Amino acid sequence: MDETPGKVENEIKLSPDSELRFEVESNDETVYLELKSGIAEIFGTELVKGKTYSFTTGAKIAVFSWQGCELIIRTKKDTSYISKETPMMFYLNCHCCLEQLREHAEQNDTNGPITLIVGPTDVGKSTLCKILLNYAVRMGGLSRRPIFVDLDIGQGHVSIPGTIGAMIVERPASVYDGFPQVAPLVYHYGHVGVQQNPKLYDTIISQMADLVHQRMESNKKVKSSGVIINTIGWVKGRGYQHLTHIVQAFKVDIILVLDQERLYNELVRDMPTFVKVALLPKSGGVVERSTATRIEARANRVREYFYGTISYQLHPHSFDVKFSDVRIFRIGAPAVPDSCIPLGLKTDNYLIKLVSIQPSPNILHHVLSVSHATTADEKVIETNVAGFVCVTNVDTERQILTILSPQPKPLPDACLILSDVQFVDR
Numbered sequence: 279m280d281e282t283p284g285k286v287e288n289e290i291k292l293s294p295d296s297e298l299r300f301e302v303e304s305n306d307e308t309v310y311l312e313l314k315s316g317i318a319e320i321f322g323t324e325l326v327k328g329k330t331y332s333f334t335t336g337a338k339i340a341v342f343s344w345q346g347c348e349l350i351i352r353t354k355k356d357t358s359y360i361s362k363e364t365p366m367m368f369y370l371n372c373h374c375c376l377e378q379l380r381e382h383a384e385q386n387d388t389n390g391p392i393t394l395i396v397g398p399t400d401v402g403k404s405t406l407c408k409i410l411l412n413y414a415v416r417m418g419g420l421s422r423r424p425i426f427v428d429l430d431i432g433q434g435h436v437s438i439p440g441t442i443g444a445m446i447v448e449r450p451a452s453v454y455d456g457f458p459q460v461a462p463l464v465y466h467y468g469h470v471g472v473q474q475n476p477k478l479y480d481t482i483i484s485q486m487a488d489l490v491h492q493r494m495e496s497n498k499k500v501k502s503s504g505v506i507i508n509t510i511g512w513v514k515g516r517g518y519q520h521l522t523h524i525v526q527a528f529k530v531d532i533i534l535v536l537d538q539e540r541l542y543n544e545l546v547r548d549m550p551t552f553v554k555v556a557l558l559p560k561s562g563g564v565v566e567r568s569t570a571t572r573i574e575a576r577a578n579r580v581r582e583y584f585y586g587t588i589s590y591q592l593h594p595h596s597f598d599v600k601f602s603d604v605r606i607f608r609i610g611a612p613a614v615p616d617s618c619i620p621l622g623l624k625t626d627n628y629l630i631k632l633v634s635i636q637p638s639p640n641i642l643h644h645v646l647s648v649s650h651a652t653t654a655d656e657k658v659i660e661t662n663v664a665g666f667v668c669v670t671n672v673d674t675e676r677q678i679l680t681i682l683s684p685q686p687k688p689l690p691d692a693c694l695i696l697s698d699v700q701f702v703d704r
C-alpha cells in the first residue's frame with residue numbers, strides 16, 4: 279500500500295463468522311482495503327490476498343469471513359465497524375438447500391429451483407441474490423449455471439434502470455463490476471416505478487419468463503441450476519399482485535421473504551402448496567437509501583453503461599443523425615376517456631400501445647432503447663433490446679439529433695423506444 283499523507287491505516291482482525299462494514303460517503307474519499315491473511319468475501323465474492331481494492335463514493339460494503347482473517351483498511355477517517363451479528367449462516371443454509379435441489383434436478387433431468395427473493399425496500403434483496411449466485415458458481419463445482427433475473431426496474435443490476443434483464447451466471451461477480459455478462463436478455467420498460475405502467479410490466483415479465491424457460495430447456499446445466507429472481511420492494515396491494523404474477527409466469531417454487539412477517543404469512547396463505555416460502559432475517563448492515571441516493575445510483579448505472587467502471591473503461595461515440603433517419607416510439611398511448619368506451623367494458627390496452635413520436639427538444643437527455651425489432655409491425659414490446667443510446671442534443675433548425683452511443687455510427691436500422699430515464703452527459 280502506498281503512504282499517502284493524511285490517511286489512517288488500520289489492521290483489523292476478523293474472527294470467524296463476523297464482518298467488517300463500511301460506507302464511503304464523501305465525494306473526495308477513497309477507502310483502500312487489503313486482505314493480509316485468511317479468507318474473506320464481499321457479498322459472496324472471494325477476495326484475493328495481497329490485492330488492494332479501492333472503493334469510492336456510494337460504496338456500502340461488508341467484508342465477511344467464515345474462517346477469520348486479517349485485513350488492512352486505509353482511509354482519511356476510519357468509520358468502519360465489526361459486526362458479529364450477521365444472517366450469513368441463514369443465507370448459507372439456503373444455498374445448501376438450493377444445492378440439494380439442483381443435484382436432484384441434475385439426476386432426474388428436471389428444472390432446478392426457481393427462487394424468488396422478495397421483501398420491502400432496503401432489506402438486502404439484491405445482495406442476497408448476489409450471495410446465492412456467487413455461492414452457486416463457486417461451490418457448486420463447475421456444473422452450475424444459474425440464471426439471474428432482475429425485475430428491479432429502479433436499479434437495473436443486469437442492465438440499466440428502466441429495464442428488466444436476465445443472464446446466465448458462469449463465474450463469480452467481480453467486487454466492482456457485478457457478474458461478467460454474456461448476451462443478457464433485456465426488455466424495455468421505460469420507467470423506474472411499476473405504477474407508471476403496470477400492464478407493460480406484467481407483459482414483459484411474461485415474455486421474459488417464456489424465454490427463460492426456453493433457455494433452461496436448451497442447456498442441461500442451466501436447467502438443473504435453476505433461476506434466482508430479484509424483485510422490487512413494492513409488496514403491498516398492487517405490488518403484491520405483481521409478485522403473484524411473477525410466481526405464476528416463472529413457475530416459482532421457492533420464495534425467500536426478507537424481513538417481513540406480514541408478507542411471509544400472506545404468501546404462505548395464497549401460494550399453492552408446492553411453493554415453499556421461507557422467512558429470512560435482513561442484515562443489520564443493509565443501508566437505507568434516500569431518494570437522492572437512489573437517483574444518483576441510477577445516473578451512475580447509466581454512466582457505467584456508456585463509460586464503463588474503474589476496472590473496465592469504455593469509450594462511447596457521439597454522432598449526428600437526421601430526424602428523417604430515425605424511428606422513435608413510446609410505449610403507452612393517452613388513456614381513452616371512459617365516455618368513449620362502450621358501457622361495462624374496461625380496457626387498459628392503451629398502456630401497451632406503440633406510439634410513433636417526432637424528435638423534439640422533449641427527448642433531450644433521454645435514453646432510447648435500440649430494439650431488435652426493425653419495423654413497428656413486429657411485436658416491438660415483446661422484442662428484447664440490443665442496447666441503448668442517449669440524446670445529447672436536438673437541433674430543430676437543422677433537424678438533427680446528436681446521439682451518444684456505445685457503437686460507432688451509423689445507428690442500427692432499428693426501432694428506438696423512448697425511456698423516461700435521463701442521462702446528462704458531462
Ligand SMILES: Nc1ncnc2c1ncn2[C@@H]1O[C@H](COP(=O)(O)OP(=O)(O)OP(=O)(O)O)[C@@H](O)[C@H]1O
Nearest residue numbers: 338340399400401402403404405511561563564565
Ligand atoms: N451486510 C451489509 N453491510 C453493509 N452494507 C450492506 C450489507 N448488505 C447490503 N449492504 C448494502 O446495502 C445497500 C442496500 O442493499 P440491497 O441493494 O441489497 O437492498 P435491496 O433490498 O435490494 O434494495 P431495493 O429496495 O432498492 O431493491 C446496498 O448498497 C448494499 O451494498
